[in-house]
Amino acid sequence: MMAPTHMLFLRVVFLFLLFFDLTCCEVKKFPLLMPNVYPDRDELYLCTPARVVDDKSFYIVGFEPNATMNVAHHMLLFGCTTPGTTDQYWDCGEMAVSDQASNLRRASPCETGNHVIYAWARDAKTLELPEDVGFQVGKGTEIQYIVLQIHYSKKFPERKTDNSGLFLMYTEEPQSKLAGVLLLGVGGFIPPRSLTYMETACQIVEDKTIYPFAYRTHTHSLGRVVSGYTIKRDSKGRDHWSLIGKRDPLTPQMFYPVFDKSPVSYGGRLAARCTMDSRKRDRVTQVGPTNNDEMCNLYIMYYVQNTTPLDMKYCITEGPPYYHWTNEGNDLNNVPDFEASSLD
The missing domain is CATH 2.60.120.310 (Copper type II, ascorbate-dependent monooxygenase, N-terminal domain)
Known part of the structure; x- marks a missing residue:
């Protein structure tokens, strides 16, 4: 050949x-x-x-x-x-x-x-x-x-x-600093005539510290806001959500500097939400690869020092109607519900 x-x-x-x-x-x-x-x-x-x-x-x-x-x-x-x-x-x-x-x-x-x-x-x-x-x-x-x-x-x-x-x-x-990308993504489907939150969250379970420096959003036509957070829990069990980035995904989908450069170490969590607006659509929209489908992706670009990038490359949930941040058993609290879906 x-x-x-x-x-x-x-x-x-x-x-x-x-x-x-x-x-x-x-x-x-x-x-x-x-x-x-x-x-x-x-x-x-x-x-x-x-x-x-x-x-x-x-x-x-x-x-x-x-x-x-x-x-x-x-x-x-x-x-x-x-x-x-x-x-x-x-x-x-x-x-x-x-x-x-x-x-x-x-x-x-x-x-x-x-x-x-x-x-x-x-x-x-x-x-x-x-x-x-x-x-x-x-x-x-x-x-x-x-x-x-x-x-x-x-x-x-x-x-x-x-x-x-x-x-x-x-x-x-x-x-001296090796780069990596973590993709936060969501599956599921979006009902017609609705405002739907597509959400994902995961925990760093490797003994490494990552330093996020850029983020990128991606949806198709229904996306209105994509937001990403780091979550750290204090000694009283209260979650503190820090904004990595938030953007209208219908603007140029490039990598933008993160809002908060705080490092994330073992036990820290990362989360993302896509706010999808199908209020003018009369059909169900599945997650998929074509323009008739939808996607909810947040890419976090980071670097590590004195080690290799994370073995974890993806943080994917099954999405609506099955997965939400507030589901019983997700162990998340103090969710910034309004801020995560607002560009203000």
Whole structure:
């Protein structure tokens, strides 16, 4: 099997750098772009991989989008131990249902070692990480491949192709703070003619301290407010909710600086709520991948010091009507009910 174009390009670039003995601390860019793909149907998810050379470590320190919202509904960047396939690109919309024949192989973004590194939507701008912070990939990590996923919501006109994607800013200089992403998400469904809260919460059970520095919200058309919190319990059993971030998810879905940079350690909790407004919709809306469905996601980007990022990558609940913060047995109190759903 021929190696994917990105694999060959990446190896050539790094061999070139090694041959000329360039300094390690220079920040460089790598183009991870779709190889002129043709989205031949609505609601198509496509993935393309890049192989990281296996004898060196690299640190991703920024992301420069090369996409517009009229072409790409959203993009996700995954770090994988092994990708779903090493084809040049493939259909990676495993949750979508299509009765149309396709010549593309169908597989998940990652076969093993799934890590969300970055997400983009709604014409979000370039993101540069704080000083000394980077996502470590390559030697000594689980991330041996980088996989770009793009959701194309609409079929392209005949003979029109696309090369949207990302420019990854990276360095070979070790960073003292390693970055990670924790995705807080919710399942379930939204009843018609309703204002519905979709909520999730989880506890840090690893002996690590994370330092949140950026957050990103994501819903489809029904989202009005997405808010995220850290929760710490005092000696009297009272929960104190500190706002990580809150935003209208229909504004550019980029990573924004957190409101509260307080670290979260073992035993601390993280929580998120999406306020969904279906008061003008007469049908039930399921959580799913298409524009007719909904999503409730809050991405928290953080760093750790003198250790590796959390093994926990996702904090997912089954959502309404089954899960709410105030359910008996959730052990949460002092919930900021009004503040969590208000942009004031």
